[in-house]
Amino acid sequence: MSKTAIFIWIQKGRAADSVAELAAAAKALGEPAALYAFGADATEALAADLAYDGIDAVHIVNTPGLTPCQTDGLADAAAQVMTDDGLATVLLEAEAVGRDIMSRAAVKVGAGMTSDCTALKVQDGSIRQIKPSFGAQVMVACEVKGTPQIVTIKKGSTAPADKIDGLPVDVRTIEAASKITCGDVTALPSSDHLTGADVVVVAGKGAIESGQFEAVKAYADKIGAALAGSRPVADQGFIPFDDQIGESGTVIQPKLCIIFGVSGAIQFTEGIKGGGKIIAINNDPNAPIRGFADVFICADMGELLIAMNAQD
Numbered sequence: 001m002s003k004t005a006i007f008i009w010i011q012k013g014r015a016a017d018s019v020a021e022l023a024a025a026a027k028a029l030g031e032p033a034a035l036y037a038f039g040a041d042a043t044e045a046l047a048a049d050l051a052y053d054g055i056d057a058v059h060i061v062n063t064p065g066l067t068p069c070q071t072d073g074l075a076d077a078a079a080q081v082m083t084d085d086g087l088a089t090v091l092l093e094a095e096a097v098g099r100d101i102m103s104r105a106a107v108k109v110g111a112g113m114t115s116d117c118t119a120l121k122v123q124d125g126s127i128r129q130i131k132p133s134f135g136a137q138v139m140v141a142c143e144v145k146g147t148p149q150i151v152t153i154k155k156g157s158t159a160p161a162d163k164i165d166g167l168p169v170d171v172r173t174i175e176a177a178s179k180i181t182c183g184d185v186t187a188l189p190s191s192d193h194l195t196g197a198d199v200v201v202v203a204g205k206g207a208i209e210s211g212q213f214e215a216v217k218a219y220a221d222k223i224g225a226a227l228a229g230s231r232p233v234a235d236q237g238f239i240p241f242d243d244q245i246g247e248s249g250t251v252i253q254p255k256l257c258i259i260f261g262v263s264g265a266i267q268f269t270e271g272i273k274g275g276g277k278i279i280a281i282n283n284d285p286n287a288p289i290r291g292f293a294d295v296f297i298c299a300d301m302g303e304l305l306i307a308m309n310a311q312d
């Protein structure tokens, strides 16, 4: 077993946009990966959309009759592919459907599984799977002994790979049964507007305490940035939970991030490292965010926002 693979689930005829990030993560491991797209809607017509630098072949795995919530059947199909194709390492996005499918598949094939990784590193011939643990108080490097191994990667952790064309494609059909009956499925809010944004403005608890949240929001609107917040801002209902940045929230890698009134706890910074330039505004000269930001402005955000929002 030596091959690295990326697994994705086709939902409503389309692939998640995390494919580009997974391709980049696979490439960083040193060899291109084979991409496997599972689902009743998985057809050859999708192959061109799935070709990214870091992928060397596209495998369409059609699973007739299975909806994405029938994770027991999809786990059977995934386990069969892992065994048939001798896959050593499977990468997938850390999201609910994939976790459900692949934790079941892991049991079937006897694989080790590490969830919610934010970085992978090859060291001494094995993959160090780096993830926050103990409430993000520490980062741990996990290593699975032997193969196969399954790794889920948090969206936003890796810069996306470029599109390419002309990859070999094969199509197979796996008939798998499910004991799950799906009821109505309600789509959860998505944080795609943050993960795909070039510029993100973040409001912290300091913005709420100083009564400046609306001014931060107005500034984000003015410069065409996506608005996000730290956990207390989500907890207090100023932003949806999906727009919370951090270890227990969304991971972003914008080209520019402007942060108002965030102290810089590790649980927050875990959601933002690895991106572009970071500007932090805080009135405490000793706030930990100072050591994390590229530019630190020690100022009261109220005065600054009046000036910034007044500018043409």
Ligand SMILES: Cc1cc2nc3c(=O)[nH]c(=O)nc-3n(C[C@H](O)[C@H](O)[C@H](O)COP(=O)(O)OP(=O)(O)OC[C@H]3O[C@@H](n4cnc5c(N)ncnc54)[C@H](O)[C@@H]3O)c2cc1C
Pocket (backbone or CB within 6 Å): 134, 135, 136, 203, 204, 205, 206, 207, 209, 210, 229, 230, 231, 232, 233, 244, 245, 246, 247, 248, 249, 250, 260, 261, 262, 263, 264, 265, 266, 267, 268, 271, 281, 282, 283, 284, 287, 299, 300, 301, 302
């Ligand atoms: C298991 C676990 C998971 C967690 N996950 C997350 C997570 O995903 N995301 C997250 O954000 N947190 C998370 N947290 C919480 C985290 O530990 C911090 O408590 C949180 O990030 C603090 O948010 P904050 O920086 O906005 O608020 P604070 O720490 O209260 O900081 C507010 C800052 O605003 C500044 N300020 C105040 N007024 C002004 C002003 N007028 N002008 C300029 N600056 C001003 C202050 O100097 C201060 O530095 C988690 C905690 C745990 C235990």
